[in-house]
Amino acid sequence: MSASGYLGLLPLAILAGSAILVLFGLAFARQRYETAFALSMAGLVAALASLFFAWTGAPQRFTALLVLDHFAYLSMALSIGATIVVEFMSFAYFRARREENGEFYFLLQLACLGCAVLASSSSFASFFLGLELLSTPLFTLIGYRREREAGLRSAFMYLILAGVSSAFLLFGMALVYLETGSLDITTAARAASGSASFTVLAGLALMTVGIGFKLAVAPFHVWTPDIYDAAPAPATAFIATASKGAMAILLVRFFAPAGIAGAGPFAWIFAAIAGISMFTGNILALREGNLKRLLAYSSIAHLGYILVAFVASGNQGSAAVSFYLVAYFVSNLAAFAAVAGLSTNEAEADSIEHYRGLAKGHPWAAAALTASLLSLAGLPLTAGFMGKFVIFEAGAGAFLWVLVVILAVNSTISIFYYLRVVSALYRPASEAGTGSMSPRPAMPALAAIALAAMAIAIIVIGAMPGSLMAFIREVARDIASNAAAAL
C-alpha cells in the first residue's frame, strides 16, 4: 500500500478519529455541548476537505473491503455535507438541556461514518458493517428526546424492524455466498444477471428486502411516517437524506453496471417497486396534515423516482440517480431545517396548521421553505425540476415508457399536497388552535443559515445545473470503467 493509498483512506480515518475526539470532549470538557458540536463540526469539515486530497488518488481498492473511487468520494461528500447541515440545524434544537445532549453529535458522526463506509464498500462484509454502523446510532437518535414517549416507541420500532430487515439481508448474503463462494458484491451482482440459480435469485430477493427497507420503498415503507414523525427533526433529516442516499449509491454502484437493473427478473421487480412506491407515497401524502409525515410519504415517492433512473441503468441512469440525490438532499434538508428551526423545546413544528401565516412573521423562512417544497414538487427553476428532468431523460433513453408516464402522473399528484403546504404559509394565521405559538420565536441563527444555504443551493442548481451535471456525468462514467477494471 503506497502513501497515496493511505491518503485515499484519509476521509474515513478523519471521520473515525474525530468521532473519538468528540467522545473525549464529551468526557473531559466543561462546556460539553458546545465542545462536542465544535469538535464534530471540525472533524466533518476536515473530512470534507480531505476529500480533495483523496480525489487525485482515486480509483483504488483498499483491501477486499473498500473501493475508493470518485463515485465513493462524491457520495461521501454528500453524506458529510448533509451531516454538517444537520448539525447546523441541531445546535439550537438540542441546546435546552445541553449537558446531556452533546452525545447527539457523536452518534451523528458515527452514523455519517457508516454512510461513508456503506457507499464505498465492495464486499458484503463491509456492506453489512457500514449498514450496522449507520443503523445502530440511528436507534438512539430516533429516541433521543427521552421525555417523549412516541420517540422511545419509535426507536424500538426501528430497532426491531431494522433487525428484521438485517436478518433478511444477512440471509440473502449467505445464500449468494453459498452459490458464488465470494463476498465480493460485484461478483454477486454479475452472477445474478446471467442465468442464475434458484439460490442466488432467492438470496438477492432477500437482500432486496433489506435494501428496500433502508430505502423505504413500497412495500417496505410502512415504518417511514412513524419514525419521521417521532424522531427529532434533525435526526429525521439525517434519516431522510444521508441514510437513504448511501444505500441508493450502493445500489447504483454495484447493480447498475452489472446490468441487473436493466434486464432479468430484478429489472421487473425494481420497476414494480418503483411504480408502487411512487403511487403509494404520493397518495398517502394527499390527506396528511403533519408536515413531517407528509415529507415521509413524499420521500417514499422520491425514492420511487430514483428507482426509475436505477432501472434505466447505464451511465445515464447512474448520473441521473446521483443528480437526483443531490437535488433531493438539498430540498429535504431545507424543509427539515425549517421544521427544526421553528420547533421549540416544548413543541415540534410539525402540523401544517402551525405554518399558517409564516410568511407574515418569517418572510425569509417562508420563502426558503417555499423554494424547498416547490423543488420537491419539481417546478422549474428549482433543483427538483432538473432532477426530475434528468430522470425523465434517463427513463426515456431506456424506453421505460410506462415508468416515465407513471412518474409524470405522480409529479402531478404530488403538486397538490406540496402546494397545500405552500398555500398555508401565505394564508393568515388561524386565530384559534395555534395560539400557543404566537408570537413565533425568532429562528435560531445556525438553523437559519442552513435553511438559507439550502434554499440558495436549490435555486442555483435549478437555474444553472450545467457544471454540476457535467461533473456528475464524469463521475458516473467512472463507475462503469471501475466495474470493468475490477474483473
Next chain:
Amino acid sequence: MSIVALIPAFPFAGALLIFLGWRMKGRTAAIIGSAAVGLSMASAITLASISSLSPQSGSAFGLVLWNWLQVGSISVPIGLAVDALSIVMCLVVTVVGFLIHLYSVDHMAGEEGYGRFFGYMNLFVGSMLTLVLADNLLLLYLGWEGVGLCSYLLIGFWYRESANGRAARKAFIVTRIGDISLLVGIFLLATSLGSLDIQEIGRRAASAWPLGSPIASLAAALVLGGALGKSAQLPLHTWLPDAMAGPSPVSALIHAATMVTAGVYLVARTNALFALAPAVQLAVAIIGAATLLVAGWSALFQTDIKRVLAYSTMSQIGYMFLALGLGAWTGAIFHLAMHAFFKALLFLTAGVIINALHHEHDIFKMGGLARRMPFAFWVFLIGSLGLTALPPVTSGFASKDAIVARAWTSGDPGHLLWIAAMLGVLITSAYTFRLLFVVFAGRGASAANAANAAHGSAHEGGQELARPGPLLTIPLGILAFFCLIGGLVDFPRILGGVPWFGTFLGTALPPAREAEAGGGSELALALASLGTSLMGILIGALLWRRSLKPGFVSPSSGIASFFKKGWGFDRIYAVLFQTPFEWLCRVNRRDAVNLASNGIGTANLAFSRVLRSSQTGMIRWYVAFLAVGGALVIAAAVIL
C-alpha cells in the same frame, strides 16, 4: 462587456429585497427600488458608451451566462445579446424607468402598499430588460410573461376597487391570447428550425424557407399575434384603455413607454422572419394604419384625461407598426424611443394634475389650469408638441415625419398608407390640442373650483394650486428636456441633421428596402405634415370652443358615445366570445369531463384513506409487511 448582466440583475435584486423585507418601511423600499433602477441605468449607459466607442464588426455581442437545459440539439442558454437594438431598448427602459421611479417616490407617498408598488415596478423593469436582452426566444418569452404579470399586478394595484381588478384581469386575458400565439410560434420555430437562438433562427429561416413560403408566413403571423396583444393593436387592443385603472406612473412606464412597445421590439427583433413573409409584413402595416385611425378617432371623444392618452398611445404604436410594415425598422424603433419620452411626460404630468385636483379624471371638470399650474402646463405643452410632431419640440417631429415620409416612398397602391398616416397626423393634433385647451385654457375651472371648495381648500379660483415637489418636477423637467432635443439624434438630413441614431441602429437592423426620397420631396412632405398638424390644432380649438357653450354635456349617447367606447369592440367581443363562453360554462357545469377530472381527485383521496389505514403504528403489522413483501419479491424472482 459582461456588465450587461448587471442591467437586469439590479432590478431583480431590488424586487427580491423589497418582497422579502415587505415589512420594511415604505421609505426604504422606495430608496431600494429607485437605487436599483438607477444602478441599472448606470450600467446601461456604461455599456452603451463602451459599445458606441468601440463599435464591433457585426456588433452583436453575446454573453451566455449559463446553459439551463440541453435536450438533444436544442439548448436553452440563459444568454444575453447586446447589439444596437437592445442597447437602445435598455437605455429607454432604464432612463424612463429611473425617472418614473423617482417621480413615484413622491407621487405614491402615503399610498397603501407603497413598498409593494416599488417591488412590482422593479420586477417589471427587470423582466422588461430580460425581454430586450434575451438572445433566445424562450428567455424572451420569460421576460414577456414577466412584464405581463407585472402589468396585471400594477393595473390592479388598488385592488380594493373591484373595477380595477376587472380591468387587470381583462388586460391579462386579452394579452394572453397574443401570448399563446407567440408561444405556438416559438414552438413552431423550435421544431422546424431546431433552434431557439434568435440570430440562428434568422439565419436558418433565410436559408431553409423560400420567400413567401406558407410556413414562414405562419411563423411570422404567430409572432405578430403575440406582438398585437402586447402592443394593444387591432383587434387585441381593448384592454389598454381599461388599464388606466392603475396609478399614473404605471400608465407612464408600462402602458406608454415600455411594455406596450414590446410588440414593436419583437417584430423588429425577428425582422428576418417578416422579410420572408411579405404578405404578413403588409398586414403589419395595414393593422398599424387601422389602429392609428381607429384609436386616434376614439381619442377625440374621451373625457377622461388618461383615456385620451391611452388611445393616443395605441394610435402612436400604430405608427410604429406602420413603419415596421413598411420595412423602416430603424424608423419604428426611433419613434418608439421618442414616444417613450413624450408619452411618459404626458402621463406623469397628468398624474400631477389628477393628484392636485383630488383624483379628478374628467377633463371637462378641469379647465383654466394654465395659470394655476404653470409648470404642469409648460411640460404638458412640450409633451403635446412632441406628440403632434411640431417644432420646436424635436422628438416627435423627427421620428413621426420620417415614418410619414417613408409611407410616401413605399409605393403602396395609391399612397393609401400615406393618406392614412396623414389623416393620423390630423387626428393626433386635433385630440391633443382639444385636450390641452380643455384642461389648461380659459378661465372655466368651475368644477375644479367646486372640487376645491368641496374639499375645504383655502385656494381661491384662479390661484395657483399646490406646487409639485422637486421629486416630481425634476423627472418631468428632464423628460421635457429630452423631448425638446431628443429628435436631434436623427434629424432629417434636409434640415441639416445627421442620422446618428439610424446609423447606430443600422448595425443591428437591416436597412430600409428602398432608397430615401429625394431632398425636395422630403421637404415638401415635411411641410405637408406640418400644415396638417396646424389644421388639427384648429380643429382641436373648435372642439374646445364648442365645449365652452352653456348647456354642453359630454357625449353619453349616439354616435359620439359609440366612438367614446372604442367603436364597440368590447360589445362585439362580449357577444362573440364572452356570452357563448359563459353559456357553455353554465350548461356544462356538471359535464362528464369535469366529472372525470373530479373523479380522479376523489378516487385518489379515497385510495389515500384506504392506504392510510395500513399505517397502524403497530410493529407486528410492519414486520408482516416486510415478510409479505419479501415473499412477493422472492416469488417474483423465481417466477420471472
Next chain:
Amino acid sequence: MNGLGSLALYLVVVVAIVGFIMVLTHLLGERHSQRGTAVPYESGIFPTGSARIRFPSDFYLVAMFFVVFDVAAVYLFAWAVAARELGWAGYAAILVFSLETIAGLAYLWKMGAFDWGARRKREHLERHGY
C-alpha cells in the same frame, strides 16, 4: 434420496412416539385441583406483592459493559494466535482497535458509569444541586 427418505422416516417416528407418550400421559395421568395447586410455590411460602417491580438498571448496565469488553477480548485473542503471520499491519490494526476500546472505557469511566450504587446516586444528586 435414500438418505433423505430415512431421515423423513426418522422424523415421523420421533413425532409419533412423542405424540403417543403425551397423549397417553394426558389420558392416564392423575389430575387434582386443590387450594395450593395454582400458587407459585406449592409447598413453600406465599408470594407477596407483584413480581413486576422496578429494578435499578445499574446491574444491567454493568452487565452490558462486561459483555462489551469481554467481546473485545475475544478479538485480542484472535489476533494473538496469529500475531506473527499478521505482521505489523495486523499489529497496527489491533492497536487502533485497542485504543478505540480504551477511549470508550475512558469515556464511560469519566461519565461515572462504573460508580453505581449509593455513591453514584449521591453524586448525581449533588451535581444537580439538591
